[in-house]
Amino acid sequence: MFVPRDSKRNKSNTRSETAVPAALKKFQPVPSHEQISQRAYEIYQNGGYANGRDQQDWFRAEQEISGTGKR
Secondary structure, three states, rough: OOOOOOHHHOHOOOOOOOOOOHHHOOOOOOHHHHHHHHHHHHHHOOOOOOOOHHHHHHHHHHHHHOOOOOO
16 A cells, blocks of 8 residues: 655644634734724824814824834
């Protein structure tokens, strides 16, 4: 009976079927519109309800939620 060489290897050295590729480990899911909206409103509240900063608040909320903002 023929036995392939690979089957004799230590199976702990083989890649697991559930292993996650490194590229996917860095993947951040895109935040939902609702999540961004809620956080932007919190920023607006914490800023004393200052008008005229809606875009800055939105972009800041996006960055905070997605983890791309400066810390």
